[in-house]
Every structure is written in structure tokens, then in C-alpha cells.
Amino acid sequence: MVNDVNINYSQIDRFKRERLFEAFDKHYLRIIKKSSKRQQEYTVDLIALSPEGKRVTFIAWKWLGLAVLFLLAFVSSGYYLTGHFDLDHALYVLPVTIVSLLLSGASVYRLFCTSERKYVFYTSFGGHPLVEILINKPDKKGFDAFIEALRERICQIALSHKIPKDSLQAGEMKMLRRLTEKSILTSDEYEKAKVKIFANKG
Numbered sequence: 001m002v003n004d005v006n007i008n009y010s011q012i013d014r015f016k017r018e019r020l021f022e023a024f025d026k027h028y029l030r031i032i033k034k035s036s037k038r039q040q041e042y043t044v045d046l047i048a049l050s051p052e053g054k055r056v057t058f059i060a061w062k063w064l065g066l067a068v069l070f071l072l073a074f075v076s077s078g079y080y081l082t083g084h085f086d087l088d089h090a091l092y093v094l095p096v097t098i099v100s101l102l103l104s105g106a107s108v109y110r111l112f113c114t115s116e117r118k119y120v121f122y123t124s125f126g127g128h129p130l131v132e133i134l135i136n137k138p139d140k141k142g143f144d145a146f147i148e149a150l151r152e153r154i155c156q157i158a159l160s161h162k163i164p165k166d167s168l169q170a171g172e173m174k175m176l177r178r179l180t181e182k183s184i185l186t187s188d189e190y191e192k193a194k195v196k197i198f199a200n201k202g
Helices: 061-083 087-114 140-160 165-181 187-199
Strands: 007-012 018-024 028-034 039-045 054-058 116-122 129-134
Touching (some): 018 129, 018 140, 039 165, 061 087, 116 140, 165 187
Antiparallel strands (some): 028 039
16 A cells, blocks of 8 residues: 655755655655746656666766866966066957956856756656755755655555556656646657657567
8 A cells, every 4th residue: 555645855955946845645746946036846656757766966067068178278378478478468368368267167156056966766668867856955864764755655656556568658758748848858858758668668
């Protein structure tokens, strides 16, 4: 029998953005993400998730690459200035040096903003990372308890609902399409997941 007690959990990241999770009505998970400018809410069917989640460190490679690029530009222009310093060169190269330093700092800040450690639950057939929970926030004990309760509920649902594989795949695809229509997933993400689901048929 699936536990009927709701599982609630809330998190606040370092930029005061709030994440609320609520498992309800036996096999649904409501996710609410709040920031100062917007609120995003959607529901996931737990039967579509694999209970084996993963700890993942999300690194914003784009911002890391830009930070390195602008830092190299800063070092190169600074080195050029020290070896060829005169007023004419300074007028052209000094602004580039300053701008490169500022852009490098801005890229490092964006890298810090967008890189996080998360525990991720993926969909069973499409393998899409659908539920992302910040690791050890607000504390390790609460985080571990919530992850264990959520995994247990996913396993219980799978055991108590003997649903054919084709029906599970169709349900997962329908859910992903609904989330795409709500702009939770991009069209590219949906198409990639759909390809994997079709590859698992048979």
C-alpha cells in the first residue's frame, strides 16, 4: 500500500529563490519555484520517475569558458602594455584591458550563480532530468529524509501498480508533452526524450 501521507519539503538557494516540493494524492509531486520576479508551478507523476537518482554537479561551462577567455585577454593586453608602454598604445590597449577584467569578473559571477550540486531524478524511459533537489539544503538530515521518502514512494507505486511497459511509456510521453506546453521543457529536450522512449519500445 502506498503511503497516503503528504511529503513536503522546501529549500531556499543562495540567491533567496525558493523551491517547494509536495508529494500528494499517492503518486504526484507538485514543484513550485519562486523568485522575486516569477513563480513556476508544475506537477510530475511519480510513476514516470526512476527511483535511482544521481548526485550531479551542474557546471555552467559556457560561463567558465567565457571567464577563461576574458582572463586570457586581460593577461595578454596587460603583458603587452608592460612591454610597450607609451601614451599611444595605452589609449588603445588600456580600455581593452579594463573591459576584459570586468567581463572576466562578470563571467565568474555568472558561473557561481548557475553552478550547483543537485540530486536529480530522471524519467524512466526518456532519461530526462525532471526533478532537481539542491543537496543538503537547508540541512543534510532533512535532505536525506526527503530523498529517502521520495524514493520509497516511487518504489511503492511501481509495486502497487502493475502497468504494462507500453502504457508507462505513453504516460511518460504525455506528461513530458504537457510540461513542454507549460515551458518547463524545451522542444529540443522533449524531442530527445521522445527518441529515447521510442528506442526503449519492444
